[in-house]
Amino acid sequence: MSEKHPSKDIMESKGTILRGKTICLCLTGSVAVISSPIIARELMRLGAEVICVMSKSATELITPTLMHWATGNPAITHLTGAVEHIYLAGDRPRNSGKSDLVLVCPATANTISKIAMGVDDTPVTTVVTTAFGSSTPIIIVPAMHESMFRHPILEENIKKLRKCGVEILGPRISEGKAKIAHVDDIIDRVIDMLVAKRDMEGKKVLITAGPTREPIDEVRFVSNNSSGRMGIEIAKEAAARGADVLLVKGKCLVEAPDYLNVINVVTTSDFIRTVNSELKEKDYDIFICAAAISDYTPKDCIQGKISSDEVKELHITMGLTPKIIDQAREVNDKVFIVAFKAETNVSKTQLIDRAYDRLKRSKADLVVANDVGGEMGFESRDNEVWIVNKEKHVTHIPRHSKRFVASRIIDLVLENYRIRDL
Numbered sequence: 001m002s003e004k005h006p007s008k009d010i011m012e013s014k015g016t017i018l019r020g021k022t023i024c025l026c027l028t029g030s031v032a033v034i035s036s037p038i039i040a041r042e043l044m045r046l047g048a049e050v051i052c053v054m055s056k057s058a059t060e061l062i063t064p065t066l067m068h069w070a071t072g073n074p075a076i077t078h079l080t081g082a083v084e085h086i087y088l089a090g091d092r093p094r095n096s097g098k099s100d101l102v103l104v105c106p107a108t109a110n111t112i113s114k115i116a117m118g119v120d121d122t123p124v125t126t127v128v129t130t131a132f133g134s135s136t137p138i139i140i141v142p143a144m145h146e147s148m149f150r151h152p153i154l155e156e157n158i159k160k161l162r163k164c165g166v167e168i169l170g171p172r173i174s175e176g177k178a179k180i181a182h183v184d185d186i187i188d189r190v191i192d193m194l195v196a197k198r199d200m201e202g203k204k205v206l207i208t209a210g211p212t213r214e215p216i217d218e219v220r221f222v223s224n225n226s227s228g229r230m231g232i233e234i235a236k237e238a239a240a241r242g243a244d245v246l247l248v249k250g251k252c253l254v255e256a257p258d259y260l261n262v263i264n265v266v267t268t269s270d271f272i273r274t275v276n277s278e279l280k281e282k283d284y285d286i287f288i289c290a291a292a293i294s295d296y297t298p299k300d301c302i303q304g305k306i307s308s309d310e311v312k313e314l315h316i317t318m319g320l321t322p323k324i325i326d327q328a329r330e331v332n333d334k335v336f337i338v339a340f341k342a343e344t345n346v347s348k349t350q351l352i353d354r355a356y357d358r359l360k361r362s363k364a365d366l367v368v369a370n371d372v373g374g375e376m377g378f379e380s381r382d383n384e385v386w387i388v389n390k391e392k393h394v395t396h397i398p399r400h401s402k403r404f405v406a407s408r409i410i411d412l413v414l415e416n417y418r419i420r421d422l
Contacts, residue, residue: 001222005072010175012047019047021194024088024099024131026124027067029057032106032143032180036062037070038394039105040186044071051075051088051099051183055122079123090132093283100194102131106143106180109154115140115166116157132164136195141181149178150227156364167193170258175239185257193242201242206335207277208291212252212268216316217302226291228252230340231290233406235260239412243286248274250291258276268294268321275324279332285361286413288338290368321381331362336417338409339364344373355388364414365390368409387412 012019025040027033040050052067052075083090089211092098104111104124111124120126131138140161142149151169153203158168169189170181181184209231213221232254235247239260247262248271252307256262265271277288296318306314325339339362341355355369370385384399387409396406 007041007069007072008044011039011044014042014045016047017191018043021047021100022049022051022097023190024127025050025052025071026053026104026107026127027052027058027062028104028106028108028111028122028124029055029061030106030108030143030180031061033061033082035057035180035183037066039183039186040067040070042183043190045188046191048190048210049073051131052069053084053088053123053127055124057108058124079321083124085123085130089136090135091134098134099131099136101137101139101190102128103139103186103190104128104187105139105141107140109142109148109151111146112140112142113154113157114162116160119382120340122129123255124325127173138165139186139189139193141169141186142171144171144178145182146173146176146178149173172258181258182255185259188240188257189259190238194235196240198242200238200410202242203286204237205235205243205244205245205286205288206248206278206284207231207237207238207288208248208253208271208293209235209256211292212271212294213266213302214268214294214297214321216298216314217306219303219305222294222296222298222318223251223317224294226250226252226292227254228256228291229254229381229405230402231288232256232260232408233402234288234290237403237406237410238288246278248278248291249343265282267320268271268297272322272324272327276327276331277330279328279335284332284335286336286338286417287332288409288413289328290338290340291324292342293324294321323362325362327357327366334415336420337362337364337366338413339367339371341367341380342372343369344371346364346371346373352386352388352392352394355386356392359388359390366413385409389416 027036043050050071051073054075064077067075114125115128120129173177210228211224211226213223215221235245237247247260251269299317299319341358343351351369355367359367367388368385374391382399383402384406385397387395
């Protein structure tokens with residue numbers, strides 16, 4: 001009989017980005033603990049080894065047997081002569097089984113305050129105390145009633161933990177609850193802390209994402225199929241690398257994570273006004289215009305709602321909108337500008353030529369080109385792009401997840417940004 005637990009058959013089924021990483025998943029007595037098996041298994045699907053530590057309160061909500069099944073490793077519910085806290089989070093060699101990250105998820109008000117005060121009277125708080133002493137990264141994901149989250153002493157304790165370098169993720173405020181962060185956001189932050197480079201610290205980055213909506217009347221509008229996913233993934237990647245990111249986004253089909261600084265807009269004019277204001281007033285290093293800005297807008301927005309009982313044919317006169325990417329250089333002649341150029345069903349040569357023409361006309365520094373006419377259209381989770389610089393040197397990024405493509409885009413942005421400033 002194999003020693004491998006059957007639950008570990010899912011390891012790396014979604015990728016290898018966390019291969020070789022060990023995550024200590026600490027559970028406390030919040031009802032949000034029902035999400036823990038899902039979180040553990042998503043981490044495993046990306047290659048991570050997950051070892052679960054549970055407080056007594058957590059075991060009263062879900063059983064250690066469930067977490068043993070979920071992770072393939074016995075859950076730790078009390079500390080023994082095996083000094084489990086030292087094994088998991090002590091100052092030991094990385095290849096000894098030591099955790100690469102401690103994830104306290106969910107974290108109750110009680111546990112958060114104990115950690116902030118250095119109290120370690122549960123297996124969870126003892127592991128976290130040990131992690132502090134060994135400089136092991138810590139993520140805390142709060143989950144509780146909103147009134148508890150608003151307690152001024154808890155707020156001070158969260159600030160204290162942030163000053164100590166602890167990542168606090170969430171919560172989402174809804175229905176009178178401070179709810180646990182979305183599973184995808186939790187996985188993203190784990191990846192950010194364990195895998196992402198920290199090569200954008202000190203950089204201010206402005207990024208746009210999503211479509212615009214151009215009003216016909218007060219109900220109808222003209223838009224496009226952009227999901228906003230590519231721009232949001234770029235924003236997440238830049239933030240993970242240490243940049244100070246502002247994301248200006250339209251009505252996206254994809255939610256931006258709570259930890260990003262976001263300004264929501266609707267129309268092309270909203271985008272232009274917001275971007276121009278930011279570029280004028282703040283010293284941005286990089287501007288990445290990934291939004292799908294409308295080329296046309298109705299010349300007149302009709303007040304109220306057009307009645308289909310009265311109007312049998314609707315004729316709309318559309319006018320060209322200003323190019324946000326053209327105005328960016330006029331507003332700020334120092335910022336490094338990355339344009340995007342989407343085409344449909346064109347040859348590779350045409351795509352690159354049109355992208356380079358856009359770069360020259362907009363006085364951009366890089367342009368990212370892709371063909372949205374096939375299966376990798378706006379709403380796809382994957383992308384394939386060609387990145388063109390001022391010398392018309394082309395870098396092809398083959399089809400991959402948009403997060404991977406975002407990482408390669410940022411690599412090339414930084415490479416060309418440094419070359420420009422030599």
